Amino acid sequence: xxxxxxxxxxxxxxxxxxxxxxxxxxxxxxxxxxxxxxxxxxxxxxxxxxxxxxxxxxxxxxxxxxxxxxxxxxxxxxxxxxxxxxxxxxxxxxxxxxxxxxxxxxxxxxxxxxxxxxxxxxxxxxxxxxxxxxxxxxxxxxxxxxxxxxxxxxxxxxxxxxxxxxxxxxxxxxxxxxxxxxxxxxxxxxxxxxxxxxxxxxxxxxxxxxxxxxxxxxxxxxxxxxxxxxxxxxxxxxxxxxxxxxxxxxxxxxxxxxxxxxxxxxxxxxxxxxxxxxxxxxxxxxxxxxxxxxxxxxxxxxxxxxxxxxxxxxxxxxxxxxxxxxxxxxxxxxxxxxxxxxxxxxxxxxxxxxxxx
Ligand code: NAD
Numbered sequence: 001x002x003x004x005x006x007x008x009x010x011x012x013x014x015x016x017x018x019x020x021x022x023x024x025x026x027x028x029x030x031x032x033x034x035x036x037x038x039x040x041x042x043x044x045x046x047x048x049x050x051x052x053x054x055x056x057x058x059x060x061x062x063x064x065x066x067x068x069x070x071x072x073x074x075x076x077x078x079x080x081x082x083x084x085x086x087x088x089x090x091x092x093x094x095x096x097x098x099x100x101x102x103x104x105x106x107x108x109x110x111x112x113x114x115x116x117x118x119x120x121x122x123x124x125x126x127x128x129x130x131x132x133x134x135x136x137x138x139x140x141x142x143x144x145x146x147x148x149x150x151x152x153x154x155x156x157x158x159x160x161x162x163x164x165x166x167x168x169x170x171x172x173x174x175x176x177x178x179x180x181x182x183x184x185x186x187x188x189x190x191x192x193x194x195x196x197x198x199x200x201x202x203x204x205x206x207x208x209x210x211x212x213x214x215x216x217x218x219x220x221x222x223x224x225x226x227x228x229x230x231x232x233x234x235x236x237x238x239x240x241x242x243x244x245x246x247x248x249x250x251x252x253x254x255x256x257x258x259x260x261x262x263x264x265x266x267x268x269x270x271x272x273x274x275x276x277x278x279x280x281x282x283x284x285x286x287x288x289x290x291x292x293x294x295x296x297x298x299x300x301x302x303x304x305x306x307x308x309x310x311x312x313x314x315x316x317x318x319x320x321x322x323x324x325x326x327x328x329x330x331x332x333x334x335x336x337x338x339x340x341x342x343x344x345x346x347x348x349x350x351x352x353x354x355x356x357x
Pocket of ligand 1: 068
């Protein structure tokens, strides 16, 4: 039996968490769920959107399936998602993007995996506000040490890229490629312009690639990568990117396969792994048994593979694919006409998936 924390989230979270849990249980995977609360709805009870017991459960079990959580605006609480990623040092964001027959998209036969470095780059949060004392000091220093002048009315965001963080995300990507039988890893960068950050990224990725001679390796400049993904997505397999490009390109790839409703994800590190849909808590649909549970269920497929439960994962993925391909027992967003009265609810779509296993 494997212990897994189930964070039910808020908004549409509890409904899709229930659907995903039932589907995963139906595979026969021997999971002991530890339900845990988080989100805006528990703030009054605990005074925080992330109760200590929830965080402690994730830390103890090392694996969580997490439904979306609303980031409250203007309350002073930071994003629970960002907090857990930082505290547990979940440095690799994994986003497989795969075409399923029956999902409306301009593309077919897409099968890409995006791996995004989660901890560095322009997202490290090292920022200097225009006009602040430390910003003026920094600008004076930069102007004294560089030929390029920064004007006094500038705001500044810093882009750190380190050897250590780049090595570990590429080791993760190559290990994942090996484990999943993938053929190629592509390192994405803008090393021609940012020689000391993206240049270092490229250099380290080339070094790490030498340890994996069985996996093909190549690199692409990020702007060219965008065009190639639109024109020839079939050329790519596992794509590894620094934080900012990774954020943008993972949405681009989700768009290639039909959007947020079918985009699973995971944030993984040495101390734990959190599996979650790419979409948010869609508060206006909360409690209506209406939204699509597929992205969280497919996140469950990733979780089962992470736990080594390959047969169970394949069984669940096949059942999801069959229900989507048939196009009958699917939620409104998967129908050609979103007002189609034959659309089923979240629970009924999960029932149809379970019936296929
Ligand atoms: P959202 O993903 O919740 O919604 C965007 C659009 O997609 C909406 O039209 C919504 O109705 C639709 N949608 C989302 N999930 C769907 C589903 N499963 N089935 C059918 N339609 C679906 O994004 P948002 O509105 O920008 O964010 C809402 C809240 O979610 C915010 O507070 C945000 O911070 C939070 N959020 C949380 C996470 C997370 O927990 N990992 C991720 C993204 C956003």
